[in-house]
Amino acid sequence: MDRLSKKYLRARKIPSTACSGCGLGQCHKALVLALDELEYEVNDVVWGTSIGCAGRQTFATWQGDNFAGTHGRVYAIARGLRLAIPPKMKIILTVGDGDAFGIGFNHLLHAARSNAQMTVLVCDNLGYQSTGGQFGWTTPQGIVTDSSPYGMSEPNWVQPEMDVLAMLKAAGATFLARHVSMDGVALVKSLKKAVQNNGFSLVHTVFPCTTNFAKNALGSRNAVNIFRWVKDHAAPMGEEKHNTLWRTGIYHDASNSRPEFSAALRDSVAEIQRRYQHEGSH
Amino acid sequence: MKRFLETGNFAITEGAIMAGCRLFAGYPITPATEIAEAMSKNLPKVGGYYIQAEDECGAMHMAVGAAAGGMKTMTATSGPGFILYADPYGWAIGCEIPIVVLNSQRVGPVSGITGAPGQGEFYNARYPTQGGNYETIVLAPNSAQEAMELTVEAFYLSERFRTPVTILADQLVTDGLEDISIPETDEEKEAMGLRFMDRKVHMGPDFYPATDEIDLPPTVLGKNTGAMCSDWTPTEEGYDIETVEAHHKPSYRMIYKIRNHTDVIARHETLFLDDDPDIIVVSFGTASRTVKTAVKKAREKGLKIGMIRPISLWPFPDELFNKKSTYLSVELDYDGQMVREVERAMPCDSDIHFFGKCGELPTVAELHEIFDKLLKNEPLKPEGWEKEVW
Numbered sequence: 001m002d003r004l005s006k007k008y009l010r011a012r013k014i015p016s017t018a019c020s021g022c023g024l025g026q027c028h029k030a031l032v033l034a035l036d037e038l039e040y041e042v043n044d045v046v047w048g049t050s051i052g053c054a055g056r057q058t059f060a061t062w063q064g065d066n067f068a069g070t071h072g073r074v075y076a077i078a079r080g081l082r083l084a085i086p087p088k089m090k091i092i093l094t095v096g097d098g099d100a101f102g103i104g105f106n107h108l109l110h111a112a113r114s115n116a117q118m119t120v121l122v123c124d125n126l127g128y129q130s131t132g133g134q135f136g137w138t139t140p141q142g143i144v145t146d147s148s149p150y151g152m153s154e155p156n157w158v159q160p161e162m163d164v165l166a167m168l169k170a171a172g173a174t175f176l177a178r179h180v181s182m183d184g185v186a187l188v189k190s191l192k193k194a195v196q197n198n199g200f201s202l203v204h205t206v207f208p209c210t211t212n213f214a215k216n217a218l219g220s221r222n223a224v225n226i227f228r229w230v231k232d233h234a235a236p237m238g239e240e241k242h243n244t245l246w247r248t249g250i251y252h253d254a255s256n257s258r259p260e261f262s263a264a265l266r267d268s269v270a271e272i273q274r275r276y277q278h279e280g281s282h
Numbered sequence: 283m284k285r286f287l288e289t290g291n292f293a294i295t296e297g298a299i300m301a302g303c304r305l306f307a308g309y310p311i312t313p314a315t316e317i318a319e320a321m322s323k324n325l326p327k328v329g330g331y332y333i334q335a336e337d338e339c340g341a342m343h344m345a346v347g348a349a350a351g352g353m354k355t356m357t358a359t360s361g362p363g364f365i366l367y368a369d370p371y372g373w374a375i376g377c378e379i380p381i382v383v384l385n386s387q388r389v390g391p392v393s394g395i396t397g398a399p400g401q402g403e404f405y406n407a408r409y410p411t412q413g414g415n416y417e418t419i420v421l422a423p424n425s426a427q428e429a430m431e432l433t434v435e436a437f438y439l440s441e442r443f444r445t446p447v448t449i450l451a452d453q454l455v456t457d458g459l460e461d462i463s464i465p466e467t468d469e470e471k472e473a474m475g476l477r478f479m480d481r482k483v484h485m486g487p488d489f490y491p492a493t494d495e496i497d498l499p500p501t502v503l504g505k506n507t508g509a510m511c512s513d514w515t516p517t518e519e520g521y522d523i524e525t526v527e528a529h530h531k532p533s534y535r536m537i538y539k540i541r542n543h544t545d546v547i548a549r550h551e552t553l554f555l556d557d558d559p560d561i562i563v564v565s566f567g568t569a570s571r572t573v574k575t576a577v578k579k580a581r582e583k584g585l586k587i588g589m590i591r592p593i594s595l596w597p598f599p600d601e602l603f604n605k606k607s608t609y610l611s612v613e614l615d616y617d618g619q620m621v622r623e624v625e626r627a628m629p630c631d632s633d634i635h636f637f638g639k640c641g642e643l644p645t646v647a648e649l650h651e652i653f654d655k656l657l658k659n660e661p662l663k664p665e666g667w668e669k670e671v672w
């Protein structure tokens with residue numbers, strides 16, 4: 001990461017403030033790698049983050065412009081910001097599963113509907129880990145957490161029949177992918193495609209939380225165990241096994257197939273202005 | 283000068299566009315919907331954007347997001363939407379982002395009466411988000427014309443103070459059809475006392491120093507300054523931090539940049555205060571219009587009655603309440619919210635009384651009856667409610 005760190009990241013925030021052994025770094029690194037491979041400069045990106053582990057540990061790591069929004073609202077902030085900043089600048093958001101699929105879901109769906117350019121990397125630690133380890137909307141069934149002490153009894157949004165990516169596709173998202181953080185090359189590839197879509201892209205990436213999830217679910221903070229556990233429960237789409245929870249790969253790619261939110265609004269405003277100036281009346 | 287017979291909603295839109303507003307994000311709600319409608323019609327003509335959001339929380343976040351990107355932006359709502367603004371208010375206050383928010387108050391709590399005036403957000407407007415450690419600027423117009431002028435002023439103050447400025451209107455201000463003069467030339471604007479300020483950009487890379495200074499340019503994202511703004515306690519550079527020592531600095535800034543410069547904000551209207559009046563009536567917003575008529579008529583009858591109308595409502599203008607007198611707070615709520623502030627600000631040997639209406643204005647006759655009782659030292663029984671203290 002040294003070369004990448006120097007080029008893109010702030011010394012003050014590297015090494016990361018995440019717990020040791022946390023898989024968040026893999027998500028973060030994959031995104032920076034993708035931007036590097038696309039030859040982006042620091043000034044080509046405004047980097048936004050949310051609340052929780054994913055947000056807090058990635059906030060202000062980027063050498064360029066950074067913001068951290070209120071819990072679940074970064075998608076709305078980004079839609080406003082999208083209209084104010086140069087169209088060529090990319091908005092990148094690193095957020096958590098609670099932020100995107102819980103408190104912010106309504107804003108997320110409308111960001112997808114409007115196809116506003118933002119690359120949302122959902123760093124999924126399978127629940128609310130920065131608050132100690134409560135279940136979330138992707139926590140697998142049966143898993144013990146601090147708020148599901150008898151095992152998670154509710155269904156979740158990665159079950160095939162109710163996949164959150166299917167909802168986002170139906171809502172209008174133009175690029176969707178799912179990975180686990182150890183996917184490496186495949187994750188970077190998806191992120192590159194996501195960033196290149198001038199529209200709403202979301203990459204859902206499950207990563208191992210050693211401190212809280214692993215302690216509750218596996219009874220140990222041993223990083224090797226939880227990394228293996230996450231990896232074992234993931235498989236590329238079409239190669240699912242009996243225990244597969246996360247079907248990985250590009251779920252939906254309609255990149256650049258429909259107008260981007262701010263571009264469409266800019267065009268429509270320019271057209272109205274032209275017409276109005278031409279007619280010169282109210 | 284353009285002259286119209288139009289609603290306050292129209293006037294507010296004209297004021298906003300004149301002040302440089304180029305993005306409005308809203309969500310339909312009575313009685314503020316017409317502002318959104320007028321914005322959707324008029325903003326594109328000047329190259330501006332109208333966004334209709336999924337809810338009020340989203341609407342204000344969009345407006346603040348665009349403001350964080352350097353645009354002058356606004357949102358407008360009524361009580362039930364105003365409470366959903368709590369979240370983005372906090373972000374804008376903490377990140378010190380200029381934005382203008384209008385609340386056309388109706389009758390609450392909850393949905394209450396949608397198409398009638400109330401003043402139940404007197405304290406909400408002061409504390410629009412959680413956590414404390416900040417001051418707020420709130421302006422209260424009582425007519426369509428003044429709503430236009432205060433919209434311009436709100437944009438001006440928001441830029442100078444790097445903070446949301448709230449226009450606390452009510453249903454009659456925004457829906458009422460009135461004569462409105464819109465200045466066109468610079469001379470006309472100046473003659474009307476309108477002030478303007480362009481957006482400046484804080485060139486960073488630091489966030490803000492621990493200072494009560496105003497006129498520091500706001501942090502703007504997307505200008506390649508290495509700007510950082512977040513919902514967490516910031517260091518002076520803008521990094522997130524969790525120490526009490528560090529928190530002291532932004533708190534000091536958020537409180538004292540406003541508290542130490544109230545002279546820039548203060549506006550009020552007073553009437554007949556020079557002869558130590560027996561009663562001083564205090565009111566703001568549309569309630570003050572019948573109050574003013576009642577006070578003038580009482581004077582004609584020889585009664586020594588004065589009036590104070592705070593226009594800048596927060597910070598509360600304590601300095602106006604320096605006379606020993608019998609104060610009467612007239613409000614469009616039944617719970618007497620402003621009573622507490624007047625009581626706190628007035629000399630301790632003064633009295634304070636309350637008359638509240640909700641959904642409609644007090645009439646001149648009702649007010650005269652109250653003046654009469656107060657002058658005779660009779661207890662007030664507003665609508666059958668006896669308030670021992672008031």
Ligand code: SF4
Binds near residue numbers: 019021053057208
């Ligand atoms: S609590 Fe879990 S997800 Fe959060 S930083 Fe620690 S290991 Fe990572």
